[in-house]
Amino acid sequence: xxxxxxxxxxxxxxxxxxxxxxxxxxxxxxxxxxxxxxxxxxxxxxxxxxxxxxxxxxxxxxxxxxxxxxxxxxxxxxxxxxxxxxxxxxxxxxxxxxxxxxxxxxxxxxxxxxxxxxxxxxxxxxxxxxxxxxxxxxxxxxxxxxxxxxxxxxxxxxxxxxxxxxxxxxxxxxxxxxxxxxxxxxxxxxxxxxxxx
Amino acid sequence: xxxxxxxxxxxxxxxxxxxxxxxxxxxxxxxxxxxxxxxxxxxxxxxxxxxxxxxxxxxxxxxxxxxxxxxxxxxxxxxxxxxxxxxxxxxxxxxxxxxxxxxxxxxxxxxxxxxxxxxxxxxxxxxxxxxxxxxxxxxxxxxxxxxxxxxxxxxxxxxxxxxxxxxxxxxxxxxxxxxxxxxxxxxxxxxxxxxx
Numbered sequence: 185x186x187x188x189x190x191x192x193x194x195x196x197x198x199x200x201x202x203x204x205x206x207x208x209x210x211x212x213x214x215x216x217x218x219x220x221x222x223x224x225x226x227x228x229x230x231x232x233x234x235x236x237x238x239x240x241x242x243x244x245x246x247x248x249x250x251x252x253x254x255x256x257x258x259x260x261x262x263x264x265x266x267x268x269x270x271x272x273x274x275x276x277x278x279x280x281x282x283x284x285x286x287x288x289x290x291x292x293x294x295x296x297x298x299x300x301x302x303x304x305x306x307x308x309x310x311x312x313x314x315x316x317x318x319x320x321x322x323x324x325x326x327x328x329x330x331x332x333x334x335x336x337x338x339x340x341x342x343x344x345x346x347x348x349x350x351x352x353x354x355x356x357x358x359x360x361x362x363x364x365x366x367x368x369x370x371x372x373x374x375x376x377x378x379x380x381x
Numbered sequence: 382x383x384x385x386x387x388x389x390x391x392x393x394x395x396x397x398x399x400x401x402x403x404x405x406x407x408x409x410x411x412x413x414x415x416x417x418x419x420x421x422x423x424x425x426x427x428x429x430x431x432x433x434x435x436x437x438x439x440x441x442x443x444x445x446x447x448x449x450x451x452x453x454x455x456x457x458x459x460x461x462x463x464x465x466x467x468x469x470x471x472x473x474x475x476x477x478x479x480x481x482x483x484x485x486x487x488x489x490x491x492x493x494x495x496x497x498x499x500x501x502x503x504x505x506x507x508x509x510x511x512x513x514x515x516x517x518x519x520x521x522x523x524x525x526x527x528x529x530x531x532x533x534x535x536x537x538x539x540x541x542x543x544x545x546x547x548x549x550x551x552x553x554x555x556x557x558x559x560x561x562x563x564x565x566x567x568x569x570x571x572x573x574x575x576x577x
Contacts, residue, residue, distance in 0.1 A: 321518060322482045329517040337515045 246306040256280035305330035428462035435471035439478030442505035468494040479507040
């Protein structure tokens with residue numbers, strides 16, 4: 185009998201009790217949550233277990249939920265059992281002020297670049313990663329562009345219609361209000377006097 | 382039964398007498414066995430009709446450039462058939478396509494490796510202004526890192542537009558003062574890009 189979602193869930197609860205939670209099965213893929221310091225323990229168990237055999241890390245990424253206080257960043261792991269051809273997904277949530285997570289590079293070599301990418305775009309600090317630096321963006325970049333607090337658009341442009349390009353306009357991205365209630369672009373802040381802000 | 386040929390049944394006779402563009406002779410003095418003109422005009426004429434382009438193609442504009450180089454539009458008619466893929470031999474840097482910020486230093490290095498005199502053509506909306514990619518990762522126009530001589534608008538531009546852009550470059554090359562590259566004004570322009 186091949187492995188089923190029910191059996192995986194059973195084994196996990198057997199081992200970890202109520203530390204694994206929020207089980208879901210969107211599109212038939214078993215998904216659950218664990219506390220943030222449990223990610224390695226869980227992956228090691230899934231790897232070593234004679235029955236589960238999740239020995240392949242498909243992908244790893246983060247999601248930013250700005251309204252989810254103290255759980256703003258979700259880190260999502262996709263694992264694959266190549267023998268029974270079954271996939272699972274689990275999430276851990278961390279505080280965006282202190283996004284520290286244990287690295288999975290000791291268990292899966294593939295995690296190296298995936299964690300660098302996650303760091304590059306979301307600023308997740310993978311403790312123990314051998315080379316945690318930017319991988320896709322320019323090295324000079326001083327923020328994490330996929331966090332929702334940063335607008336997608338390049339904020340230095342002045343020659344495009346702001347309403348259409350996410351600067352100012354009715355959306356109000358990248359603008360500041362001065363004390364006399366006029367709206368100016370954030371990049372113009374240096375050009376008005378301090379007392380106006 | 383005759384084959385239903387519906388085209389080329391009245392082929393045009395080729396007209397080689399009035400149909401070939403020849404460069405006008407520059408102003409000058411001539412007599413039997415000699416012709417005297419200014420050096421600048423001869424150099425301009427020679428340079429203009431033998432521009433070696435360096436294609437720096439990163440996306441769909443590059444595909445359109447291939448059509449421009451192909452037999453139908455044939456940029457070779459304008460003396461630019463010799464694409465070279467080393468910056469050291471080229472006169473014209475043709476930047477075609479989106480330049481990501483991470484590509485910026487590479488593009489600048491290529492520009493620096495070209496020998497003077499050199500010209501730059503920005504083809505398409507992305508190279509000229511970032512285009513639709515108003516984003517944290519894309520350079521908002523290559524003129525942020527290197528000086529540009531001619532911009533071709535379009536997304537992507539038609540091959541006719543590319544040819545028009547190259548002809549504009551030819552005008553610049555033709556009329557350029559031989560001392561321009563040594564002028565203070567030009568040095569200041571390069572200086573504003575941190576090149577000297």
